[in-house]
Amino acid sequence: MSLFTRSLLRATTRPAFTPTTPRLLPRLLARYLSDSTRAAIDNAIATSPVVLFMKGTPEFPQCGFSRASIQVLGLQGVDPQKFTAFNVLEDDELRQGIKEYSSWPTIPQLYVNKEFVGGCDILMSMHSSGELSELFEKAGVLAPSEEAEPTSSEAAEAEKKDSTKAE
Amino acid sequence: MAASSPTPMEDVIRRKITETLNPISLQIYNDSHKHAHHAPMQGVTSKETHFRLEIVSEAFEKQTQMARHRSIYALLKDEMSEEGGIHALQLKTRTPKEAGEQVAYKLAKAEEKAEKDHRRRSLES
Numbered sequence: 001m002s003l004f005t006r007s008l009l010r011a012t013t014r015p016a017f018t019p020t021t022p023r024l025l026p027r028l029l030a031r032y033l034s035d036s037t038r039a040a041i042d043n044a045i046a047t048s049p050v051v052l053f054m055k056g057t058p059e060f061p062q063c064g065f066s067r068a069s070i071q072v073l074g075l076q077g078v079d080p081q082k083f084t085a086f087n088v089l090e091d092d093e094l095r096q097g098i099k100e101y102s103s104w105p106t107i108p109q110l111y112v113n114k115e116f117v118g119g120c121d122i123l124m125s126m127h128s129s130g131e132l133s134e135l136f137e138k139a140g141v142l143a144p145s146e147e148a149e150p151t152s153s154e155a156a157e158a159e160k161k162d163s164t165k166a167e
Numbered sequence: 168m169a170a171s172s173p174t175p176m177e178d179v180i181r182r183k184i185t186e187t188l189n190p191i192s193l194q195i196y197n198d199s200h201k202h203a204h205h206a207p208m209q210g211v212t213s214k215e216t217h218f219r220l221e222i223v224s225e226a227f228e229k230q231t232q233m234a235r236h237r238s239i240y241a242l243l244k245d246e247m248s249e250e251g252g253i254h255a256l257q258l259k260t261r262t263p264k265e266a267g268e269q270v271a272y273k274l275a276k277a278e279e280k281a282e283k284d285h286r287r288r289s290l291e292s
Contacts, residue, residue, distance in 0.1 A: 125232060
């Protein structure tokens with residue numbers, strides 16, 4: 001490192017934050033979680049507004065806690081278009097990596113708008129307290145309600161049919 | 168003494184949580200038998216793989232659920248990462264106040280129901 005860059009670094013560092021080993025934390029993390037894995041997980045949590053890392057698939061969960069989490073997302077009415085599930089059993093790098101990435105040792109794990117929400121127990125308690133529906137509503141990830149489902153043109157069409165029948 | 172315990176893992180959990188969180192209530196449920204047939208449990212001889220903990224402690228005050236769970240995970244990091252160790256850990260972490268509110272809520276509900284039943288019965292008779 002040239003003298004110039006060193007002084008530049010120092011200039012941009014606030015004096016209060018100059019411990020003797022400022023790079024220790026990133027280096028330690030890098031040992032457990034490679035840059036490529038981290039980047040892959042960055043991409044994964046950005047695929048959809050709601051992302052669940054689970055064991056198995058939504059159709060065939062391989063673990064009771066993953067199954068329960070999928071059921072809660074269904075009960076909450078999360079829009080399938082805004083949801084992606086990743087099966088950690090298919091990829092050991094992801095399975096280990098996601099634990100380090102979230103600092104959370106268990107699967108399933110839920111992300112909403114790239115923010116870690118929690119595991120199965122947290123999901124359940126947020127579900128029963130009402131916090132989860134609030135979170136999903138704020139995030140705008142709920143499917144349109146069933147009454148609102150037929151678009152206005154479809155509704156008009158149906159009405160027309162009805163009226164022709166009546167005639 | 169500790170070596171002859173039939174529940175070494177449960178003992179460790181109880182000791183660590185009691186020492187660190189000083190809980191006013193700690194329930195440890197061993198659900199391992201319910202999961203013994205699961206694929207990941209093939210070849211695992213331990214009878215202590217799946218636990219459910221209900222902890223009530225002042226230490227959780229002003230902590231989010233996520234922070235509470237993380238602190239338990241940190242306490243049991245070694246037990247959770249070792250081969251044949253804890254495979255699943257369900258957590259219910261409440262402060263005394265939260266636990267009290269839940270009890271009060273259940274009592275109120277039960278009272279309401281009893282009153283309704285009583286009214287219905289008196290109408291029927």
